Amino acid sequence: MQNEKQVLKVSVYGALIFAIVAIVWGVAGNSQMILFDGLYSLISVALSFFSLLSAAYIQKNDFKRFPFGKEMLEPIVILSKYTVILLLCMYAFSSAAADLLSGGRMVEPGMAVLYALLATIGCYVVFLYLNKQKKSLNSGFVAAEANQWMMDIYLSFAVMIGFLAAWFMTMTPFAHVTPYIDPLMVMLVSGYFVKVPLLSIKEQVKEVLEMAPEKGIQTEIEKTSSHIKEKYGFDESILRVSKVGSKLFIEVDFIVDTDKWEPSINDQDRIREEFYECLIDIPYTKWLTISFTSDRKWAL
Incomplete structure (x- = not known):
């Protein structure tokens, strides 16, 4: 069984690769949706690295300074992580709404569909690995990473479905609607994603306040x-x-x-x-x- 630190490293490196690919692809394809996916992954890298450092620090024995242990750091770090994700979702929603009101954004659907297919498969592979390790390690950090990758799967799959619809639209009399697909998807996905960090923030606040467990x-x-x-x-x-x-x-x-x-x-x-x-x-x-x-x- 791999330890917590090794598992978190997989998440960090995986998120870094996805972030670089998505940002480059999003800029090249002029897609705010793919760019949002890349920024989400980039923030995930920073937050996952923070989780990695925190997990290593918690495992160090320091009884004199922390006589009751350092486990309180875990909910504090996870709380910070989901707060940042919540702010990102809110920013993406407002930015997409502004694009929608200003006439939308032209995107090459074929490039976007290819990206979304590769991203969905990649995210699913990393999620399966983290989910398996989460059950054996019983780590809040790994569970948070698994949730994050699960959100990425939904995000990438939603991008694929949306751009497939946009692709077919270009062959119909409704081709003029295509520029609205990208910002509309960002609004739908970021609006839906708000629920995940909100629920997680609620759980972490309960732990910081030392409330009763489940x-x-x-x-x-x-x-x-x-x-x-x-x-x-x-x-x-x-x-x-x-x-x-x-x-x-x-x-x-x-x-x-x-x-x-x-x-x-x-x-x-x-x-x-x-x-x-x-x-x-x-x-x-x-x-x-x-x-x-x-x-x-x-x-x-």
Whole structure:
């Protein structure tokens, strides 16, 4: 299995190649749509390189300066990444709208269709690779890269369909509509793409604010906490869970009635081990803190 750094390098180099080809092709073919694709890829290169540096920095051990780890950098970097993509989509939409209102833009459909076909195939190959690695590495950085390439697939495929339609139009009485195809596609694609960064920004903000993780993980941990409480006859269990990057912070306080049973240090460690084993299938690094108290105020 390849490590996170190697996988991110593939994304960086792939995006750089696509960016150069698209920008040159877009300028040569006078296509704002292809140019948008190239600029999107170029920004992806810078952002992917930033992700690569951040991933390497997070993996460095620096306990004295970061006693709780550096996983918070992951959502911050991904949040920055999608914010830039959101701004790019908004700029592309407004620029295309201006072109549409000013009479459109003449593009050579044949060149554009060829570019879109090659780009769609290339993006799909890189996406398949990243998606496979995402499942094995469980990395937020790799997941963000895979999402980015998925957006590129849709973008390239939309370009191909749009320019195929424009190509056929040149052979019909509607040939005068052809100049409007390029800016119209930019508006449709960039408008649709706004949804992806917005949803991702929402998820990353939740992690930066250290909010509760997704419902499935939360439910699994709650079941484990309730099971341990009932098994050992504790009065109550108070659970706090948050997800930051690839790390789950889990804090459990068991309220103990010392008149019934007062767990020894060995008992407490055995319960911690049992709790941890119940969560072994959750694919994140766990920061597990389990405390025992007879006074509820220390758990609140």
